Amino acid sequence: xxxxxxxxxxxxxxxxxxxxxxxxxxxxxxxxxxxxxxxxxxxxxxxxxxxxxxxxxxxxxxxxxxxxxxxxxxxxxxxxxxxxxxxxxxxxxxxxxxxxxxxxxxxxxxxxxxxxxxxxxxxxxxxxxxxxxxxxxxxxxxxxxxxxxxxxxxxxxxxxxxxxxxxxxxxxxxxxxxxxxxxxxxxxxxxxxxxxxxxxxxxxxxxxxxxxxxxxxxxxxxxxxxxxxxxxxxxxxxxxxxxxxxxxxxxxxxxxxxxxxxxxxxxxxxxxxxxxxxxxxxxxxxxxxxxxxxxxxxxxxxxxxxxxxxxxxxxxxxxxxxxxxxxxxxxxxxxxxxxxxxxxxxxxxxxxxxxxxxxxxxxxxxxxxxxxxxxxxxxxxxxxxxxxxxxxxxxxxxxxxxxxxxxxxxxxxxxxxxxxxxxxxxxxxxxxxxxxxxxxxxxxxxxxxxxxxxxxxxxxxxxxxxxxxxxxxxxxxxxxxxxxxxxxxxxxxxxxxxxxxxxxxxxxxxxxxxxxxxxxxxxxxxxxxxxxxxxxxxxxxxxxxxxxxxxxxxxxxxxxxxxxxxxxxxxxxxxxxxxxxxxxxxxxxxxxxxxxxxxxxxxxxxxx
Amino acid sequence: xxxxxxxxxxxxxxxxxxxxxxxxxxxxxxxxxxxxxxxxxxxxxxxxxxxxxxxxxxxxxxxxxxxxxxxxxxxxxxxxxxxxxxxxxxxxxxxxxxxxxxxxxxxxxxxxxxxxxxxxxxxxxxxxxxxxxxxxxxxxxxxxxxxxxxxxxxxxxxxxxxxxxxxxxxxxxxxxxxxxxxxxxxxxxxxxxxxxxxxxxxxxxxxxxxxxxxxxxxxxxxxxxxxxxxxxxxxxxxxxxxxxxxxxxxxxxxxxxxxxxxxxxxxxxxxxxxxxxxxxxxxxxxxxxxxxxxxxxxxxxxxxxxxxxxxxxxxxxxxxxxxxxxxxxxxxxxxxxxxxxxxxxxx
Numbered sequence: 001x002x003x004x005x006x007x008x009x010x011x012x013x014x015x016x017x018x019x020x021x022x023x024x025x026x027x028x029x030x031x032x033x034x035x036x037x038x039x040x041x042x043x044x045x046x047x048x049x050x051x052x053x054x055x056x057x058x059x060x061x062x063x064x065x066x067x068x069x070x071x072x073x074x075x076x077x078x079x080x081x082x083x084x085x086x087x088x089x090x091x092x093x094x095x096x097x098x099x100x101x102x103x104x105x106x107x108x109x110x111x112x113x114x115x116x117x118x119x120x121x122x123x124x125x126x127x128x129x130x131x132x133x134x135x136x137x138x139x140x141x142x143x144x145x146x147x148x149x150x151x152x153x154x155x156x157x158x159x160x161x162x163x164x165x166x167x168x169x170x171x172x173x174x175x176x177x178x179x180x181x182x183x184x185x186x187x188x189x190x191x192x193x194x195x196x197x198x199x200x201x202x203x204x205x206x207x208x209x210x211x212x213x214x215x216x217x218x219x220x221x222x223x224x225x226x227x228x229x230x231x232x233x234x235x236x237x238x239x240x241x242x243x244x245x246x247x248x249x250x251x252x253x254x255x256x257x258x259x260x261x262x263x264x265x266x267x268x269x270x271x272x273x274x275x276x277x278x279x280x281x282x283x284x285x286x287x288x289x290x291x292x293x294x295x296x297x298x299x300x301x302x303x304x305x306x307x308x309x310x311x312x313x314x315x316x317x318x319x320x321x322x323x324x325x326x327x328x329x330x331x332x333x334x335x336x337x338x339x340x341x342x343x344x345x346x347x348x349x350x351x352x353x354x355x356x357x358x359x360x361x362x363x364x365x366x367x368x369x370x371x372x373x374x375x376x377x378x379x380x381x382x383x384x385x386x387x388x389x390x391x392x393x394x395x396x397x398x399x400x401x402x403x404x405x406x407x408x409x410x411x412x413x414x415x416x417x418x419x420x421x422x423x424x425x426x427x428x429x430x431x432x433x434x435x436x437x438x439x440x441x442x443x444x445x446x447x448x449x450x451x452x453x454x455x456x457x458x459x460x461x462x463x464x465x466x467x468x469x470x471x472x473x474x475x476x477x478x479x480x481x482x483x484x485x486x487x488x489x490x491x492x493x494x495x496x497x498x499x500x501x502x503x504x505x506x507x508x509x510x511x512x513x514x515x516x517x518x519x520x521x522x523x524x525x526x527x528x529x530x531x532x533x534x535x536x537x538x539x540x541x542x543x544x545x546x547x548x549x550x551x552x553x554x555x556x557x558x559x560x561x562x563x564x565x566x567x568x569x570x571x572x573x574x575x576x577x578x579x580x581x582x583x584x585x586x587x588x589x590x591x592x593x594x595x596x597x598x599x600x601x602x603x604x605x606x607x608x
Numbered sequence: 609x610x611x612x613x614x615x616x617x618x619x620x621x622x623x624x625x626x627x628x629x630x631x632x633x634x635x636x637x638x639x640x641x642x643x644x645x646x647x648x649x650x651x652x653x654x655x656x657x658x659x660x661x662x663x664x665x666x667x668x669x670x671x672x673x674x675x676x677x678x679x680x681x682x683x684x685x686x687x688x689x690x691x692x693x694x695x696x697x698x699x700x701x702x703x704x705x706x707x708x709x710x711x712x713x714x715x716x717x718x719x720x721x722x723x724x725x726x727x728x729x730x731x732x733x734x735x736x737x738x739x740x741x742x743x744x745x746x747x748x749x750x751x752x753x754x755x756x757x758x759x760x761x762x763x764x765x766x767x768x769x770x771x772x773x774x775x776x777x778x779x780x781x782x783x784x785x786x787x788x789x790x791x792x793x794x795x796x797x798x799x800x801x802x803x804x805x806x807x808x809x810x811x812x813x814x815x816x817x818x819x820x821x822x823x824x825x826x827x828x829x830x831x832x833x834x835x836x837x838x839x840x841x842x843x844x845x846x847x848x849x850x851x852x853x854x855x856x857x858x859x860x861x862x863x864x865x866x867x868x869x870x871x872x873x874x875x876x877x878x879x880x881x882x883x884x885x886x887x888x889x890x891x892x893x894x895x896x897x898x899x900x901x902x903x904x905x906x907x908x909x910x911x912x913x914x915x916x917x918x919x920x921x922x923x924x925x926x927x928x929x930x931x932x933x934x935x936x937x938x939x940x941x942x943x944x945x946x947x948x949x950x951x952x953x954x955x
Binding site: 010013014016180183225227228229230231241244245248253255257274275276277278279280282284285286288289292293294295296297298299300301302304318319321322326412413414415449450451452453454455456457458459460461462470471 | 648938
């Protein structure tokens with residue numbers, strides 16, 4: 001299903017639509033098929049002004065009885081008497097629901113814990129929902145009967161029949177879709193012909209039988225986009241490519257030390273595959289070794305990174321403190337997931353914010369950034385590298401499951417158009433006189449590394465003397481150094497863009513005193529909600545330090561609502577940074593992205 | 609190779625080991641060995657964790673990085689892998705290396721990263737002022753084991769061989785020539801070289817290696833192994849080492865025979881099969897199970913010198929070689945060339 005969804009999204013993107021996707025799958029690799037726990041889904045929205053993968057679907061494809069139940073009941077799927085309820089259902093009252101009738105046998109119904117033999121009545125699906133029963137399995141086998149494929153391989157192509165049908169429903173041309181399939185299977189050419197056949201049969205099935213459903217016409221969004229070359233990209237891949245671009249721009253060797261962890265592993269995969277770009281990716285023995293090998297590479301003069309998720313960030317805390325103390329550039333990518341502990345490994349959450357800002361022993365400031373779309377994971381990975389290299393500081397970049405696995409339309413930049421990166425260096429005249437405490441006028445220490453003759457020094461995780469750079473336990477010196485490290489991170493605010501408010505659009509600014517505030521991956525949902533409400537949105541990518549004008553911007557509004565997928569970490573942080581500011585909170589912690597509708601209802605009526 | 613003196617490797621820092629600490633001797637041996645090796649200080653990185661021995665980088669004029677407890681091995685792996693042209697030393701102790709940093713220790717050995725690791729074994733936590741370590745003898749009384757430990761200790765050599773180590777040497781703080789030889793050999797060996805430095809902690813574990821450190825006893829209780837030389841020891845060079853296989857159990861064991869016995873072995877450090885290296889490295893190690901030497905009748909000597917030194921591809925070399933091979937064949941080598949390979953469309 002993930003493949004089908006991706007293909008459909010990519011097709012939409014190639015045809016000039018904006019896209020946003022949300023893969024949702026169980027934590028188990030091979031969860032028992034046909035059971036409620038084993039349902040794997042892929043949500044995609046396409047059209048003009050797409051900010052999110054959508055709240056409620058217009059079209060659902062349910063490949064079996066369990067999927068039908070989960071889509072209809074949403075999070076209430078395991079309540080024994082539950083029926084369709086618009087609040088929980090994954091589709092709306094007038095949606096089209098395509099169901100594989102071959103996968104509704106007694107056995108299938110039993111596996112999905114139905115009590116009766118009529119799933120539609122049992123689930124209380126309202127009549128306004130257009131159910132399209134299709135014998136997907138039979139039709140797929142029919143399409144492939146002359147292919148000589150075995151039964152199991154044929155069944156795998158069922159998804160392609162559904163894809164063809166959905167393409168018909170959305171009026172998407174087949175030739176582009178066929179081209180995409182050819183590209184997808186270019187390493188397994190034998191699969192191109194059968195899959196193409198099944199997909200085209202699916203399309204024709206819709207066409208010929210003229211299914212009595214209304215086809216969906218998408219708005220043409222082309223004029224919205226900045227001209228250029230486009231592709232669709234997943235957040236983790238965009239993150240990895242941002243690091244690659246930054247290394248090349250900075251003239252540095254890219255080193256990644258990492259340990260596999262959901263949902264960050266694709267960054268390791270991508271960088272391990274990019275030896276052609278001269279990337280060195282070390283799969284370390286544990287999370288701590290991941291960050292420590294990176295610190296070693298930074299000490300030796302590289303652009304060093306580590307990628308992880310929440311539990312891994314906990315394990316790396318002490319070492320990140322070492323990078324703060326040793327004042328080395330280091331990029332830490334935390335793809336947040338549901339926590340605490342092992343938590344919800346495959347679900348999304350914004351709960352590592354406090355850990356990123358404060359989660360280390362001692363006064364231990366680091367720069368914290370957050371990406372806000374799958375595509376701008378590229379920009380903020382690049383920015384994280386730039387800030388780290390130019391300011392000799394660890395930078396923690398927060399993304400999350402939603403951004404990491406989701407895809408979005410990405411305008412492909414040329415290296416030349418990306419901002420300059422000037423890694424900190426050391427003036428020639430310090431040769432023979434260098435020590436690791438010497439700083440430039442910004443308060444950023446000079447960077448010398450092994451191999452450079454005449455700059456030998458000892459770096460430390462112990463406190464160092466502010467003048468000589470050697471170990472010091474002097475009380476005044478310690479305070480001076482604590483403040484020097486804080487100042488160094490704070491001065492980054494001079495080099496980052498100011499906070500820009502996204503102004504209410506479309507509907508009359510009904511709520512012009514209201515400001516939605518968010519950070520990270522919720523930007524799309526909050527943007528859509530702000531448009532709906534006619535209020536402004538302040539969305540943060542720079543978390544620590546905050547943009548310089550933050551207080552001035554926020555003080556202009558009477559009602560400030562900070563919306564986050566946690567219990568209020570950013571709200572609390574803002575209160576601490578801007579004392580006396582009155583802030584309202586809207587929070588959800590369900591492992592899922594926001595639903596625009598719920599935010600709108602909260603702002604309007606004070607309830608979800 | 610440059611012509612250098614030990615003094616070229618002395619930093620301007622005052623050496624702050626306790627008076628009488630075995631680390632002083634290793635520090636001097638390192639400076640001598642580095643001069644003998646002849647690599648310029650700016651091409652050397654000395655990485656350490658936390659502990660008394662981890663202060664070592666401060667006293668050497670090379671690049672140094674005194675990191676956090678247990679993680680020196682991981683940091684050193686990052687330095688060497690990303691910059692294989694550097695000579696990388698790691699300074700660590702029995703706690704730093706075998707307790708908190710145990711995972712990094714076995715993995716740097718398994719991967720065969722080309723590091724020279726000095727593992728200072730004083731069988732005690734010195735910097736935290738006297739707790740037992742993973743190499744303290746069973747029953748050892750310390751501040752954290754007032755009734756004696758109930759733990760079985762590690763024998764470092766066994767751990768090194770278990771992790772498929774390619775180089776293991778053992779030396780003693782008071783034996784300067786052997787220490788310098790071991791350190792030079794560690795550098796010459798391509799791969800992860802572990803040098804177990806038996807050092808005395810004069811404050812918290814004084815006399816822990818007295819069995820061999822005592823000048824009177826050393827010749828009888830230790831043997832300095834040299835590749836290609838017969839295994840002869842004793843004050844009068846009258847004893848030799850041989851292997852005997854128990855006829856019932858087929859278990860091989862080392863035995864002491866007269867020096868002129870034809871069974872006396874010639875040391876082969878380059879033998880890839882570690883069986884004999886293990887037997888040699890374990891000689892006299894039953895002492896680590898015991899708090900006192902009293903009643904130990906074992907006459908096998910403790911082996912010093914380079915016990916194992918075999919060739920194998922190093923991790924840093926393999927990683928860099930693979931990147932070079934892929935790049936050689938790659939069509940896209942820059943970011944712009946990479947993005948050109950994407951499925952894309954114009955808007």
